[in-house]
Amino acid sequence: MMIQKQTYNLPDFVKKALPSSVFLDFERTSRESRGNPEEIRLRRGRKSEFLFSGKSFLGERCIGREEMQDVFYKLCGGSVYAHAETVCAGYIRAEGGIRIGVCGRAVLSGGKVTAVHDISSINIRLPCKLLPSVKDLADSLVDIGGGTLIFSPPGGGKTTFLRALAYEISGRLGRRVAIVDTNGEISAGLDNEDLHIDILEGYPRGEGIEIAIRVMNPEYIICDEIGSRAEANAILAARNSGVSIIASAHGESAERLIEREEIAELHRAGIFENYLSLERKQGQSLCKYTLINRKNIGGLIDA
Amino acid sequence: MHKIIGAVLLLISAFLCSLYLISKEKKHVELLGGFNELIREIYKQIEMLNLPVPEILERADERFLTLCGIREGEAISLEKLIDLTENRLDPKEREIIMSFASGLGRCYRDEQLRLCKYYSGELESCLAARKNDYPKKRKLIITLTVCAALGIIILII
CATH class of the missing domain: 3.40.50.300 (P-loop containing nucleotide triphosphate hydrolases)
Structure with a gap:
């Protein structure tokens, strides 16, 4: 069954969290690609990656450490401590069905992850807006x-x-x-x-x-x-x-x-x-x- | 006759001027106290309920928000509160609050609570000093304004 190409408007909180260069790369890729946006991946020290209908596209600029921390902070709604439990489980719960995967340097206590510092990767998974006909x-x-x-x-x-x-x-x-x-x-x-x-x-x-x-x-x-x-x-x-x-x-x-x-x-x-x-x-x-x-x-x- | 009226007006002006300066100083103390209460409230809400910062700010004391210049229904953020208090706090006091604001929400719970305690302690020292000085400042303001008025009156007369 076909899921049609849809115009995707990123939620405001994602737009505000992304560095402007990454957002512009995403918009450009969205216009050029025929697929539907599925993921925005940020990796510290590497180029951002966008997944459109399973196909991968790289952005133009690398993301620095400070930028990565800033994105993480904004995706946590300005309150990292309020998301500590889910961050230790590897994700941030966000509105609109968006799942944000995070990983970095884990701090362990008794074999359990108690904190994650130096965020190295963020994966923003965008839900498919159109439901397939079932x-x-x-x-x-x-x-x-x-x-x-x-x-x-x-x-x-x-x-x-x-x-x-x-x-x-x-x-x-x-x-x-x-x-x-x-x-x-x-x-x-x-x-x-x-x-x-x-x-x-x-x-x-x-x-x-x-x-x-x-x-x-x-x-x-x-x-x-x-x-x-x-x-x-x-x-x-x-x-x-x-x-x-x-x-x-x-x-x-x-x-x-x-x-x-x-x-x-x-x-x-x-x-x-x-x-x-x-x-x-x-x-x-x-x-x-x-x-x-x-x-x-x-x-x-x-x- | 005119000189007497002028002298009386000068004295009234001096009195009003001193009232204005005293109320400004009083508002300064209240504002500083308000920020200190806000940091303590943030500490409490994080410790007990782990609430996110925007929600905590929404519950802030309305009197304090009005004092800062926030209108009803306006969105609140710590940065906005600090901006609105420009020229109403000392550079040192502003720096303490701005350092607190720049770090707020960027760390995990234990560290966040420690930072809240630290900055609250710093503000409390500033507040205690201001409260101690307030009676002396009040007397000084009244004395200076009235004396200045009397001096001008004498010159005129």
Whole structure:
């Protein structure tokens, strides 16, 4: 399915945070490229990089240390201390579904990251503004029933698909949907007042799933990037509640996906009835999905 | 007759002038006290609630904001507050506040709290000195203005 080229206006807080040269490079690249903007990457001592529909473009100027710290400070809204916890986890939570990845020099205490200094890289991931049309897909998933796992390599469009499915299932199909939105990305733009949607923003996935089932009585729970033991345990515990889970995970292929013990365990427990593989060629907005029934995945596990 | 009226007017002017200078000095002390309270409030909000700087400033005392010259509904930032107080604080006091402002929000919680404490301590010293000097300054202003007026009156008469 085609996602059309869109005019992208960077949010004000991003425009103000970027050095003017980087912003001008981004605008120039945006005009010249046919793709949709996906990422703005800043690296200390190196040229900035822009990703448009999976294709990479380099800016013209290198970014210095002071500039990098200034960008980091502005992206934290002028309050680095208020974002310390998420910075130690590698990201800054920002408005509008934008995820900002940060890394630098970690300070450890007891084996845990307690602070990050000398920021060396910042990756501003821009959400896809236009939702893909998933009307038929949503109908199929609801008819088939059970959970769905969406997988692709990083940057494949999983979060956009989750957002689109949340919109369809809670809107047109009128089902109660709880979104465990740990990074604040899935629910961005789901402002329509007719949606039957509950958003648990910032909750860790495992806890969010438990809380959603306990208090929000959802028919569907949507969450992004599952994979840890705690998340698998929470999903397994939800099995008996009758709630269908729609989740995403990184995986180049079904074979690679089920090499992960937690995913294989979830499959054996029958959590996911449907597997959705996303594929997108570099430099293109064209995104192809393949719906795989769990029986076909089961063969891979047994093999 | 005219000389008497002139003398009375001169005395009234001197009195009003001294009132103006005293209230200016009083406002200076209040402004400095306000900034000190603001830094302490920032410390408290960061320590207890980890609130971001813009939110903390929004909750700042309205009286203090009016004193700085912020109009109702106007966006508040520490830099703006400092700009509006130009010529109303001593260079040393401004430098303390500007150093604080330039570092605010740029570090993690523990360091931020330490900086708040440090700058609050510095401002408190300046404030204590000003408060100590205030009664003497008040007397000096009244004495000088009245004496100046009397001197002019004598010259005229």
